[in-house]
Amino acid sequence: MMMKKSILALGIVGLTTLFSCSPVKKVLVSNTEQPVYEIAVRQVKDGKKADFEAARTAFIEKLVVQNGVSNDREFNSFYSLPTPDKLETFIGMTQYQSFKTPKKVQSNMGVVSKFMKFKKTMDLKAYVFVQPIEGGDFNLATLAKKQGQILEIAVRRVKEGKDGEYQKMRKAFVDKLGKEDGVIQSWEFKVVGGNNTERLTVGMTVYENQEKFQKIGQATQTWAESAFFGTFEPVALQYSYSIK
Numbered sequence: 290m291m292m293k294k295s296i297l298a299l300g301i302v303g304l305t306t307l308f309s310c311s312p313v314k315k316v317l318v319s320n321t322e323q324p325v326y327e328i329a330v331r332q333v334k335d336g337k338k339a340d341f342e343a344a345r346t347a348f349i350e351k352l353v354v355q356n357g358v359s360n361d362r363e364f365n366s367f368y369s370l371p372t373p374d375k376l377e378t379f380i381g382m383t384q385y386q387s388f389k390t391p392k393k394v395q396s397n398m399g400v401v402s403k404f405m406k407f408k409k410t411m412d413l414k415a416y417v418f419v420q421p422i423e424g425g426d427f428n429l430a431t432l433a434k435k436q437g438q439i440l441e442i443a444v445r446r447v448k449e450g451k452d453g454e455y456q457k458m459r460k461a462f463v464d465k466l467g468k469e470d471g472v473i474q475s476w477e478f479k480v481v482g483g484n485n486t487e488r489l490t491v492g493m494t495v496y497e498n499q500e501k502f503q504k505i506g507q508a509t510q511t512w513a514e515s516a517f518f519g520t521f522e523p524v525a526l527q528y529s530y531s532i533k
Contacts, residue, residue, distance in 0.1 A: 313388045313418045313482035323420055325385050325481060326429060328442065328491065330366075330415040330525045333377040341410035348403040349381075355394045357386035360429040363533035364440055370526040378414065380442060380529055384429045388481065391418060415444040415525035417483035419491050424476030432495065433531050438473070439496040440529050445521040447488040455520035459492070462509075462517040466494065469508065471501025489524065502528070 313325060333341045345363075353361050366378040385391050394400055421427040433440035447455045463475050478491040496502035 313391055315388060317479065317481040318388045319420055319422060319479055319481075321388060323387075325388050325391065325418050325420055326478075327381075327383045327385065327391065328415065328417050328419060328444070329381040329413060330442070330444065330527060331379050331381060331411040332374065332414050333379070333411050334409075335376065337410040338377065341407075344403075344407040344410050345379075345381075348400075348407040351399050351403045352383065352394070355397060355400065357390035358383060358394060359386070360384040361533070362429055362432065362531065364433070364442075364527075364529035365532045366527040366529040368528040371523055374414075378527065379532075380440075380527060382429060382432075385418075388418075391482070413484065415484075417444065417480050417486060417489060417491060419478035419480055421476050422479045424474060424493075427476055432493075433529075437498040438530070439499055439502045440531070441492075441494040441496070441502075442525065442527045442529065443492040443494075443523075444525040445490050445492070446524050447490060447521050449488070451520045452488075455490075455517075458517035458520050459490075463492070466505070466509065469505045471497040471505055473497055490521070 315321070318325070331341075349361055349363075352358055360383070362382045364380040364382070366374065366380060369378065385394070459477070463477070466472055467475060473495040475492065475494040478493070480486050480489045480491060483489070496505065
């Protein structure tokens with residue numbers, strides 16, 4: 290019995306290390322009854338694409354049958370800022386029933402085993418747990434699900450001492466962005482856990498299609514980069530489309 294407990298403890302510690310994240314922090318959770326969402330920006334290791342896809346499928350199949358887990362989605366990133374990704378990049382998003390659920394899931398040895406194999410095929414560019422705080426209703430099941438829609442996910446680290454300026458610039462940027470033809474909806478999220486989360490914020494925007502997204506991108510360069518973009522460091526600014 291003692292040996293079994295020791296093995297389980299090692300598995301839990303190993304999983305936490307492999308996921309490269311700290312637990313969801315209750316003190317940061319705005320609403321303890323609200324779901325939390327996991328965002329994992331994964332870069333495929335060179336030459337590991339087939340292994341990545343197989344291990345991802347096996348891991349997700351195990352993950353989604355756990356109590357409190359739902360609406361697992363996957364997005365293929367085709368573009369990133371400020372520089373293009375050198376490796377193929379995918380974004381996984383999973384909905385958890387509450388802030389308590391991730392810890393329970395990460396203590397499951399079946400999940401540990403599948404993730405260990407998956408982790409060998411990729412590196413995490415960003416890994417966070419979030420809750421929506423601005424932008425209206427958020428439905429992961431239908432997020433950028435329609436044919437041609439583009440999802441922007443922005444994981445940003447606010448520059449030290451710039452929080453007030455960042456928030457002011459961000460709201461002005463989002464307000465102006467929302468008036469552009471082709472923008473469907475934008476949300477802002479509070480980071481409540483994950484890896485290296487100090488001063489991290491997350492925003493999302495859904496665009497109608499790639500053509501309109503490109504036109505908007507050209508327009509925003511003329512009125513945003515010198516102001517809003519100067520208040521944070523980009524961790525993962527990804528532009529993607531749904532593949533699951």
